[in-house]
Amino acid sequence: MSFPFSRRSFLRGMLNGAAVCVALPVINQFLDGKGTAFADGTKLPVRFGTYFWGLGLTDTPTGGTRWVPSKTGFGYEIMPELESLKSVKDKVSVFSGFRAIGDGRPNLVHWSGHASILSGVAPGQTGRFDAPSFDSVIADAIGTSTRFKVLDIDASTSRQPVSYSTREGVTFATPETTPLALYQRLFGAGFQDPNSDNWKPDPSIMLRQSVLSAIKDQREVLMAASGKDDRVKLDQYFTSVREMENQLAIQLQKPEHCEACVVPTAPKETPRAATVDAVRANARALAKLLAMGLACNQTRVFNFVHTAGVSETYLAGESKIYHQITHDEPTDAKLGYQPETSKLAGMVMEAFGDFLMELDSVKEGAGTVLDNSLIMAFSDTGYAKIHSIENIPMFLAGRAGGRHKSGQHIHTTGESVTRVSLTAQHLVGAPVGEFGSGSMKTARPLTEVIA
Amino acid sequence: MPIKVALRRITETQYRHTIADVFGPEIKINARFELEKREERLLAIGSAQLSLTSSGFEQYFALASSISDQALGEKQRTASVPCRPANPNQADDACARQFIERYGELLFRRPLTESETLARLKTASMGAKQSGDFYAGLKLALTSLLVAPEFLFRVETAEPDPANRWQYRLDAYTKAARVSFLLWDSAPDHELLAAARSGAIHTEAGLKQQITRLTSSPHFEDGVRAFFMDMVQLDGFENLVKDPSIYPKFNQKVAESAREQTLKTVIDLLVHKKRDYREIFISNETFINRPLASVYRVPFASAFSSSSSGDWIPYSFPQSSERSGILTEVSFLSLFAHPGSSSPTRRGIKVHEIFMCEPTPDPPANVDFSRVQATNKGTIRSRLLDHMNNPGCSGCHRRTDPPGLALEHFDGLGEMRTMENGSKIDVSADLYGAKFEGAQGLGKFLHDDPRVPACLVSNVYAYGVGRKPDYQDEDYLSDQTKAFAGNGYRLPDLMMQIASSSQFFKVAVPGAVKRASSTSSSASSSTLSSTQAASTTPLQKMRRSLK
Numbered sequence: 002m003s004f005p006f007s008r009r010s011f012l013r014g015m016l017n018g019a020a021v022c023v024a025l026p027v028i029n030q031f032l033d034g035k036g037t038a039f040a041d042g043t044k045l046p047v048r049f050g051t052y053f054w055g056l057g058l059t060d061t062p063t064g065g066t067r068w069v070p071s072k073t074g075f076g077y078e079i080m081p082e083l084e085s086l087k088s089v090k091d092k093v094s095v096f097s098g099f100r101a102i103g104d105g106r107p108n109l110v111h112w113s114g115h116a117s118i119l120s121g122v123a124p125g126q127t128g129r130f131d132a133p134s135f136d137s138v139i140a141d142a143i144g145t146s147t148r149f150k151v152l153d154i155d156a157s158t159s160r161q162p163v164s165y166s167t168r169e170g171v172t173f174a175t176p177e178t179t180p181l182a183l184y185q186r187l188f189g190a191g192f193q194d195p196n197s198d199n200w201k202p203d204p205s206i207m208l209r210q211s212v213l214s215a216i217k218d219q220r221e222v223l224m225a226a227s228g229k230d231d232r233v234k235l236d237q238y239f240t241s242v243r244e245m246e247n248q249l250a251i252q253l254q255k256p257e258h259c260e261a262c263v264v265p266t267a268p269k270e271t272p273r274a275a276t277v278d279a280v281r282a283n284a285r286a287l288a289k290l291l292a293m294g295l296a297c298n299q300t301r302v303f304n305f306v307h308t309a310g311v312s313e314t315y316l317a318g319e320s321k322i323y324h325q326i327t328h329d330e331p332t333d334a335k336l337g338y339q340p341e342t343s344k345l346a347g348m349v350m351e352a353f354g355d356f357l358m359e360l361d362s363v364k365e366g367a368g369t370v371l372d373n374s375l376i377m378a379f380s381d382t383g384y385a386k387i388h389s390i391e392n393i394p395m396f397l398a399g400r401a402g403g404r405h406k407s408g409q410h411i412h413t414t415g416e417s418v419t420r421v422s423l424t425a426q427h428l429v430g431a432p433v434g435e436f437g438s439g440s441m442k443t444a445r446p447l448t449e450v451i452a
Numbered sequence: 453m454p455i456k457v458a459l460r461r462i463t464e465t466q467y468r469h470t471i472a473d474v475f476g477p478e479i480k481i482n483a484r485f486e487l488e489k490r491e492e493r494l495l496a497i498g499s500a501q502l503s504l505t506s507s508g509f510e511q512y513f514a515l516a517s518s519i520s521d522q523a524l525g526e527k528q529r530t531a532s533v534p535c536r537p538a539n540p541n542q543a544d545d546a547c548a549r550q551f552i553e554r555y556g557e558l559l560f561r562r563p564l565t566e567s568e569t570l571a572r573l574k575t576a577s578m579g580a581k582q583s584g585d586f587y588a589g590l591k592l593a594l595t596s597l598l599v600a601p602e603f604l605f606r607v608e609t610a611e612p613d614p615a616n617r618w619q620y621r622l623d624a625y626t627k628a629a630r631v632s633f634l635l636w637d638s639a640p641d642h643e644l645l646a647a648a649r650s651g652a653i654h655t656e657a658g659l660k661q662q663i664t665r666l667t668s669s670p671h672f673e674d675g676v677r678a679f680f681m682d683m684v685q686l687d688g689f690e691n692l693v694k695d696p697s698i699y700p701k702f703n704q705k706v707a708e709s710a711r712e713q714t715l716k717t718v719i720d721l722l723v724h725k726k727r728d729y730r731e732i733f734i735s736n737e738t739f740i741n742r743p744l745a746s747v748y749r750v751p752f753a754s755a756f757s758s759s760s761s762g763d764w765i766p767y768s769f770p771q772s773s774e775r776s777g778i779l780t781e782v783s784f785l786s787l788f789a790h791p792g793s794s795s796p797t798r799r800g801i802k803v804h805e806i807f808m809c810e811p812t813p814d815p816p817a818n819v820d821f822s823r824v825q826a827t828n829k830g831t832i833r834s835r836l837l838d839h840m841n842n843p844g845c846s847g848c849h850r851r852t853d854p855p856g857l858a859l860e861h862f863d864g865l866g867e868m869r870t871m872e873n874g875s876k877i878d879v880s881a882d883l884y885g886a887k888f889e890g891a892q893g894l895g896k897f898l899h900d901d902p903r904v905p906a907c908l909v910s911n912v913y914a915y916g917v918g919r920k921p922d923y924q925d926e927d928y929l930s931d932q933t934k935a936f937a938g939n940g941y942r943l944p945d946l947m948m949q950i951a952s953s954s955q956f957f958k959v960a961v962p963g964a965v966k967r968a969s970s971t972s973s974s975a976s977s978s979t980l981s982s983t984q985a986a987s988t989t990p991l992q993k994m995r996r997s998l999k
Contacts, residue, residue, distance in 0.1 A: 108817040127814070128489070153507060159791075160691050161487060172503040175487045175511075182484065190514075208579050208588075209517070212596040215571035222567070223456075223601060228962025231459040234503035238601050241509035248510070273704070275693040275791060313791065318697045320793035320864075328819075388817040 047402040048295050048370070049139045049429040050303040052353060052378035053115060053165060055312030056327050056385040058082050058346050058394045060097075065337030067346065068394055069097040070410045074449075077410035082347045085354025089361055091408040092371055093398045094450050096421050098413040100383070101390040104439040111310030114381040114390040118418045119165055121437030130170040135422055135436065137168045140302040142431040148191070148251050149300035150244050154183060154291065156284035156352070157306060159275045159313035166304045169237045176306065180268040180286040187294040188264055195256035195297055202253050210249050213242055261365040262297035265290060276317045277348045280308060284352040288359040295370050296363045307352050310381035316345070323349075327385035339386065353378060357398050368400070375401035377425040379418075395421045397450065401428045406450050417441040427451060454623060457959055458608040459601075460500040460918045463488060465678050469638035473671075474558045475523045475532065483515040488687070492920040493805060494911065495682045500918035504604060516598035520591040529587055543580035543589060548573055552593055560602040561632075561639050562625035562648075572596055606633070610959045620959040624648035631659075631951050634916040635666040637678035656952075663951050667944055673719055676943065680718050683911050684778070684806055686711045688787050695792040699865040702786070705743040710782040710866070713739055716764065717778060722943040729908060729941040733777040733807075733895040736769040747782050747867055748773070773868065774861055777895040779803065785859065785866030794864045796832060796856025797839075803855040807898055809907035812852055816844055831872040833857055854881035858894040905941055906933045912950055919960065928955045 059067035059082060070077035077095060079087050086093050101117035109116075109127045116124040119134040136151065144150040153164040153176035164174040177183040193200065220239055224232055268286055284307055294300055308314050308323075315322040321329065323345050330339040360371040376398040383392040395418065400407050405428050413420075419437035424446040426433045435444035462470070464485040471479055486508035489498035504512070523532050533551050537544035552572045556564035564572075572593040580589030597603060606629055610620035622630070625640075628648040632640040640648070644662055652658030666672060681687060689711045694702035717738045721727045727735075740748060741764050750767070769775040778784060788799045804810040819842075836857070839849035858881040863869050870877055879890040888897045898904050909932045914921055921929060932950060939945040950956055 110814050110817050128491075150506060158691075159693055160688065162691070168505075169503060171501050172489075172505055173487070174505045175484065175508055204582070208582060208592055209513075209595075211575045211578055212513075212592050212599065215575045215593075215596040216600050218571045219568060219600070219602075222565075223607070226454065227456040227459070230501075230962060231456060234459055234501075234605075235601065237503035237505070238509070238605075241504050241506040244506040245509055245513055273691075273693055274696075276695070313693075315695065315791055317695060318792075319695075320698065320790070322790050322792070325790070387819070 047143065047404070047429050048301045048303075048374040048399075049136070049143065049425070050305060050374065050376045051119070051136055051165075052305045052307065052356060052376050052398075054307040054349050054353065054378070054380055055111070055310045056308070056323060056346070056349070057380040057382040057389075058350070059338050059343045060384055060392055060394075061332060061338050061386075062384070063332065063337045065332075067338060067343045068095075069392070069412070070095060073410045073412050075409050077408075082343060082350055084347060085351040086357070087354075089354070089357045089371070089398070092361070092400055093357070093396055094405070094407050095410045096395040096397070096412075096447075097410065098392055098415065099395060099418045099421055100392060100415050101418050102440040103390075104441075108388060108390055110388045111381050114383075114393050114418075115165055115310065115379060117390070117437075117441060118379050118393070118395070118422055120170070121419045121422065121441055123439070123441065130165075130167055132170065132438070133168045134166050135426055135431075135433075136166050136302060136304055138433060139426060139429055139431045143429060144300065144302040145247060146251065147298055147300050148248055149186075149294075150247070151302040151304065152183075152186070152291065152294065152300045153177065153304045154287050155306040155309075156280055156287050157275065157308040157312070157314065158273055158280060158283060159309070163306050163309040164304055165306070168240065169233050172234075172237060174304065176304075177287075179271065180283070180290055181270050183287055183290050183294075184265070184267050187290060187297075187299050188267075191252065192264075192299070193252060193256050194264055195259040195262050200255050202255075206249050206252050210246065213246050213249075216242055257298065259296060259298050261363055261370065263293065264297070265293050275314055277314050277323070277345065278317070280314050281348070281352045281355065285355045285359065288356040292360045292363045292370050295360070295374065296365060305356065307349065307356075312349075314349070324385075330386075332386075342385070353396075360399070371398070372400045373402050374399040375405055375425060375428050377421070379421075391415065393418055397421070397425060397428070404428050404452050406452050409450055411447055411449060417443055419443050420445060420447055424450060454609050454611045455620065455961065456607055457610045457620075457622075457962055458500055458606070458918060460496075460606040460608065461486070461502045461504065462604060462606060463495060463499055463678075465637055465674075465681070466633060466639075469636065469671075469674055469678075470559070471519060473638050473641065474555065475519065476528075479519055479522050481515065482518070483511050485511070490685070492914070493683075493809070493811075494915055495687065496915040496918055497920055509599070512604060513595075513599050516595045517591075519598060520594040524587050524591050524594065533587075533590070537586040540586045541584050542586060543577040544586055545573055545577060547586070548576040548580075548590060548593065551590055552576070552597070555594060556597055557645060558639060558642075559597050560600070561606070561629045561645070568602075610961070620961060621654075622957045622959060624651055624653050627653050627659075627957055628662075630916060630956065631663060631666065633675075634679075634912075634951055635663070635675040635947060636669070636671040637674045638671065660952055663948050667948055672944070673723055675947075676719060676723050677715050679912065679915055680715060682915060683908075684714065684784070685787070685802070686714065686783060689783075692787060693791055694786070694865060698792045699863075699867075701747055701867070702865050703743070706747060706782070706865075707786070709741050709743045710786060712764075713741075713744060714778050714781050714783040717781070726942050726944060729905060729936075729943050729946075730899040731777075733779065733898040733904075734892075736771075736776045738767055738769065738781065739764040740767045741765075744782060747865060748775075749868065774891055776892050777898075779859065779895060779898075780862065780891045782866035785862045786864065789864035792864065794832070794856075794860060794862065796836060796853050796860060797849065798856070799859050800852035800854065800856030803894070803898070804852060807907060808901065808903040809910055810851075810903070812848055815848070819844055831875050831877050832860065833878055851883070854883040855894050857881050858888060859891050861890060905936055906930075908943075909933045909936055909946065909950075912947060913956070916950060916956060917958075925955070928953070 060069055068080045068082040070080055072078055101114050103123040106123040112127045116130050120130040120132040122131040124131055140151040153166055153174040155162045155176035155178050162176050162178045164176045166174040177186055223235055312323050327342050330341050333340055361369045363370040378396040380394055383389040419441045420443050423436040423443055427446045437443055468481055488495045491498040534554055535547040535550045537547045552569055575596050576589040576593035579592040580586045608626045609623045611623045613619045613621040625648045628640040628644045632644055647653045647658055647662050689707045692707050721731055788802045789795050801812045836853050839845040858879050860877050860879050881888055886897055910921055910929055935949055936946045
């Protein structure tokens with residue numbers, strides 16, 4: 002089936018000339034056979050993000066689960082640690098029973114789990130991935146028409162800022178860590194209001210483009226006579242140069258009108274603090290800005306870290322950090338789980354609930370930013386006390402423009418986490434047939450959640 | 453044919469020092485730098501493995517424009533540009549060329565090739581024509597130098613050794629940069645570049661002359677500071693947080709002061725006073741300022757009678773403070789602790805790692821810590837005893853915990869205490885059969901332990917060459933350690949000695965170097981091979997496709 006006009010002119014017609022900068026929920030007949038693109042080949046303008054938090058959720062070997070619903074399919078019941086998802090439950094699918102499989106590689110504590118989820122390969126070394134994180138593949142597919150191909154954010158306020166996004170497995174993105182910094186990046190210098198009536202191209206941008214062409218001229222000379230690892234590094238460097246060029250080229254185009262875009266005011270600088278409450282507040286402020294960044298079409302792909310694998314967040318006045326508590330706290334014989342740990346896990350998930358609600362609060366077309374997004378949320382471990390990489394909690398949130406049949410609980414017994422990762426890539430239209438390697442290699446997305 | 457043997461991303465301090473040296477210290481550098489990564493204990497080794505992400509490039513691009521605007525602003529341009537354009541409203545290739553060649557050499561740490569110069573001339577000329585401003589064009593050319601990979605990375609290059617045609621040697625400019633970054637944490641200056649240009653740096657006398665000049669300069673302090681920042685892992689202070697309800701005295705001023713205190717102490721002892729390196733573990737000489745005085749409980753009315761809050765004064769820890777050496781300063785004690793408590797294990801791991809070059813493996817994944825219990829009873833020693841007695845844990849904890857337990861009279865911020873939860877804290881320790889008592893005992897132990905100077909020697913070498921020493925370096929390092937002892941463990945002598953040794957410039961040809969003139973990769977020997985597992989990962993495929 003083919004259309005005599007472009008997707009954009011189609012949407013324009015539908016909205017009496019008022020184009021929005023993102024798609025309305027997609028109706029199947031407009032999709033191609035695979036359902037990943039419009040019939041004219043244009044990619045679905047859905048947003049994708051990862052959301053990471055450290056230290057898993059409670060599901061103990063003695064059977065005390067605090068997050069795995071007993072009911073599968075639609076209408077799963079809200080478990081104690083997922084209380085914060087209640088109001089957006091219909092937009093969230095829960096995945097339980099998935100595991101990272103090492104194929105003989107050791108379980109690198111607080112690393113193997115999310116490295117497997119993101120790269121599809123059990124890592125050989127802490128601090129490195131053996132394959133690119135798949136958000137970069139999605140960014141290549143859907144992130145090239147916005148000013149930022151991908152945005153990295155870390156709300157944790159502890160130790161070194163963290164991102165798990167990498168293209169070559171060694172260098173990871175440097176995230177924004179404060180609302181003020183994120184605001185400046187999104188809405189500071191270089192931001193062009195998509196709803197402004199008097200847009201003019203900035204001539205200085207063309208001059209800046211010439212700066213980059215001088216560099217690109219030298220590429221071949223540099224690549225020649227370099228070692229293999231250095232060529233990988235140079236290739237990453239020149240990818241970054243290309244992305245900057247793309248960013249400048251986009252800034253020379255008149256931005257599309259975005260009805261949902263309301264440019265926020267600059268947030269105040271906040272003191273550094275890492276208590277669970279402080280991280281929650283920081284995450285919420287960051288989420289609010291991110292939601293508007295998405296609505297204003299500044300980016301379509303993001304990675305959001307709530308806390309790192311070895312989470313250093315803590316309860317005010319408590320001398321032990323959350324990470325220590327997960328290990329040290331004994332399992333309560335009657336309850337079958339660690340009560341303090343479970344309480345903290347629930348508090349950590351409150352930030353995820355906030356995050357989704359911020360995205361859901363921005364109305365866009367017939368739905369919300371959350372409806373037009375897909376967020377894959379996951380942790381580094383299942384049961385943190387023993388660094389388990391079995392049953393790592395994973396979620397897909399948002400309706401992905403109608404592609405995600407959300408609100409389900411999908412349970413397996415020990416299937417690879419990469420199946421969820423592959424499902425996410427399919428849901429946002431990344432051109433990926435299979436994902437992962439070894440026992441985690443899969444070509445089978447979870448079709449139950451794909452419309 | 454020259455080959456490139458390493459690509460080392462310049463660090464934040466190297467970037468800052470270079471810009472200050474080239475354009476003057478008044479240039480403001482306000483940017484978020486790419487994260488650095490510690491590998492094998494050192495950021496210097498990590499920086500030889502890292503590339504640049506797109507968000508990082510975006511930051512460096514904005515920073516480069518800002519530096520160009522400042523360096524070529526109305527006021528600065530007379531000083532920055534070595535010539536005057538014939539007409540400031542037009543392009544002037546001759547003057548632009550002078551500028552590009554001069555700053556290109558300082559930033560790339562070698563003369564530009566003609567094609568590199570021409571590329572920037574084109575940018576300058578186009579910019580000048582489009583904007584009707586010679587200096588606007590020049591700014592673009594400078595920005596393009598500042599975001600070039602040849603500036604943001606140290607491209608280390610080797611050439612066939614004229615003395616031995618089967619071997620490579622580092623080329624003169626790479627040698628100059630190694631020496632300069634080790635001793636000054638900055639790019640080579642005009643004089644060092646001249647020594648590279650003339651080839652003097654390849655001679656023993658020429659190299660020695662430069663090293664002596666560099667170590668006699670005030671910039672040498674910058675080099676030693678950068679090295680200690682890296683080795684002692686003092687880069688963690690920007691992100692340090694403490695629970696204000698437990699440590700109300702902690703704030704960002706205290707954190708910054710703590711780092712500065714340790715660096716000042718080290719520079720004073722080792723550079724100014726040229727004392728034995730091992731004294732950093734036992735000396736009670738230090739400096740304090742007002743923010744720190746409260747943590748150290750020094751009545752500052754008497755100590756700081758005439759100074760303002762930002763000022764530092766020399767200070768000696770009294771015997772009663774139980775403090776001596778840098779391990780008893782707030783920096784080490786607060787950095788290697790938790791937000792709400794001390795951590796003997798973390799501190800102990802860091803003592804072994806940083807000062808004795810002994811790594812601690814990750815704990816086993818499935819360990820059960822359940823018996824390590826409540827923090828509101830007794831002292832931490834009793835809680836850690838379980839680790840020491842649990843067979844899965846004891847191998848490491850018997851080694852890691854004793855130095856940390858000896859430091860337990862200092863809480864998670866570094867304040868003195870003798871009791872915890874109403875119990876007296878026992879600070880006795882037993883490590884490798886040596887028994888000692890408290891922080892001062894630990895300092896004495898480290899002072900006398902032969903692993904400690906050997907570790908420093910290994911760190912200085914690894915820091916300078918940007919890679920982990922391997923078995924081929926063992927004899928060399930052992931000789932250097934003996935020479936270090938022979939020189940009375942003086943750090944400046946050690947750095948000079950290493951910088952002037954041929955091993956410091958040894959070439960390790962990386963795997964699969966693609967020759968510029970040939971398609972065969974069999975010609976290169978490989979002394980550095982990547983340690984990948986046998987299975988083929990997507991990344992390996994990606995790497996292979998880049999060959």
